[in-house]
Amino acid sequence: MDAFNNFLAGTVTLFSDPVGILIFFGGVVGGMLFGAIPGVSMLTLAAILLPFTAHLSPEHGIMLFSVIYCTGVYGGAITAILFNIPGAPENAPTAFDGYPMTLNGEAGKAVGAAVMCSAIGGVASCIVMMAATAAIADWAISAFGPPEIFALVFFGLAVAASVGAKSFWKGWLSIMAGLMVAVVGLDPVGGIERYNFDMPYLAAGIHFIPTILGFFAVSEIFVQAEKKATGSYKAPKLSVDFPTFKELWQHKIAVIRSAIIGFFCGVLPGIGATLAAFMGYNEAVRWSKDREGFGKGKIEGVISSETANNAATGAAMIPLLALGLPGGALTAMMVGVFQMHDMEPGPLVFLNSPDLVWVVFAAMFFANLSILLVGFLEAKTIVNLLRIPFQYLAPLILLLATVGAYAVRGLTIDVVVMFVAGVAGFFLRRSGYSVAGIVLGLILGKIGEQTFAQAMQMLHFEFTGFFERPIALGLLIAGFITILASIYGAFFKKVPVSTPTADG
Amino acid sequence: MGRLTKGQIVEVAFWLILAAFFFAYSFEFNNDIEIYKYGATLWPRTILLLIAVAAIGQLLDQRKNGDTAASNTMAAAHEDSAQETEYNSLGWYINTFILLSLPFIYMTVPDMYIEKAGIPEEGIAKVKIIAGIVLFLIYLAICWRNHVGAILTLPLFFAAMMEDMGFYALAPVFIIGVMILMGERRITRMAMIMPLIYGILIAFFVSILYVGLPTGYISPFYEFGSWMVNTFQDVFSK
Incomplete structure (x- = not known):
């Protein structure tokens, strides 16, 4: 009941302040637009806005970022579906089935499913967040130390290795390539420079925003350019035929399952919506009777991924506000907003600034609801982007990506890195590797190494220490089983074919 | 048993050479860290070892199953695979x-x-x-x-x-x-x-x-x- 009263108070505060209302709607529209414009993302918008939040109150600054987070995660699904360009890594699994749906002339259905499921996942997550923040935060504090987080990262990477690539081995190599990219820069324990090849730029590590833009946006342009050159380019078919309620109702179990997965992935620090989306998608495949249909344009793939990633947004605020641990790039920027106002996110925020917490919670709830209203209107407009011929869209996307990569740190070398990542992504994709796997490895690599180092120090460098921690042990075993099952499947569950290809 | 193609051999060789190069380079920063006995090299070297294992696993898989190797996982990347063109x-x-x-x-x-x-x-x-x-x-x-x-x-x-x-x-x-x-x-x-x-x-x-x-x-x-x-x-x- 306390939570409900606090929520009402937060809602009144939010909507009785004209500046607050303006910032709220600016965040809703901005997050959706930047999420939906190919080549830029909510992270680009957040990076651009970050310096300006110094002029806002802490409530408005954090609220703006939390609203952008909710609507931006949804907005990224639009580009994933229409152009195979996920707005953020958490939208990558959405593209697996969303883009084939577009090619099949079902873009409207895929976008409609994304709108509905993003709203459902986000609202459900907000309700649980408001009702159970304290209890979940307490549980996470006591149950999840570095060994558990490392084990969870390992499990997540093991699952992700089986998604998106042509084979398990290529999936695994994609993840490892991402982990190696994350190694470049300073080591997280001793601050020793690794693989900088005497280049000052590499000493600080490779920034993930140019890399993500390169692997997704730029490599997609290259892939489409090759198709145009070889005459195999298929223009996406235009459709604004949204799914019926009956169609969505058929997938209610997938929605509920993904909402639960999304919430639990989101609540764990450092994991966030990306793993949620991959796990939501993977579980949908695992439980489906028509596994072969995934990756070819199955609406259930879009539903699972989008429910899970939006369900993670509310949950991701729990470690941020309760422990001061960001769950991903955008929540990390929120830490920056706190710091600009001489505040530290953590348990003290609940004591010292309860108004801030509840205004943010209320804003996130209404931002998710507004996806339903504004999202449908926006989607109807955005789908028309498909009418633009690709030869005009391509330079626009490449230049938007250029601005996005440059705006992060004001370095032209980031633009070079982005295009190098784009070329690498092009060659890796045509060889059947997963660019989403590389990006996941890149993002989770730093957290994985850091938590491994902390875990080993905590366990006095005894690997057997993991056996005394049931959650960590369970996750490690689940990860190993996933890998072994994939290897078994790779060697023993196929019909051998001895048809060499033309290049041999 | 499938016959390995040139492309498949070059691909595996690429990963193995890459792993060997980065392993050799890791001696450049193989310094001790007082509070962490594994130093700055354990993590990258483990990844490089796994890259080598996965590359060899891919080679063996392709040798056994031909071009369809391990295609039982999600087929999202298939669309992008190179076609036999110029x-x-x-x-x-x-x-x-x-x-x-x-x-x-x-x-x-x-x-x-x-x-x-x-x-x-x-x-x-x-x-x-x-x-x-x-x-x-x-x-x-x-x-x-x-x-x-x-x-x-x-x-x-x-x-x-x-x-x-x-x-x-x-x-x-x-x-x-x-x-x-x-x-x-x-x-x-x-x-x-x-x-x-x-x-x-x-x-x-x-x-x-x-x-x-x-x-x-x-x-x-x-x-x-x-x-x-x-x-x-x-x-x-x-």
């Missing part, structure tokens, strides 16, 4: 590699020459512009019959030259270049679309969001970039 031959790869190296030559060789020859500050612009023109002409000569290589290289050229010549001067050329490479041949359409894309981008990012895009530092590109920024910001501030 863009998949050894000659194409060599041609593309040469093309891709041109922007990096621009980023390194003129600077080395300027340093070695002791070129004064006022001569730097001339060296950079001449290097840019020469390399771009080489690019045009080589990419004539390599459409895909051309589109892969053009953005890298754009990025490599941006530090010196700025976003504002290069973007119009880049937009037209991409449109041509994507198949547009109608001059009137290009003349209409280029200013539209350029104008929208600059109006939105420079005039409204105040994103400071690079103006370059060599003349006359720097002057042009600064003039564009001032003009657009003046127009929108009025």
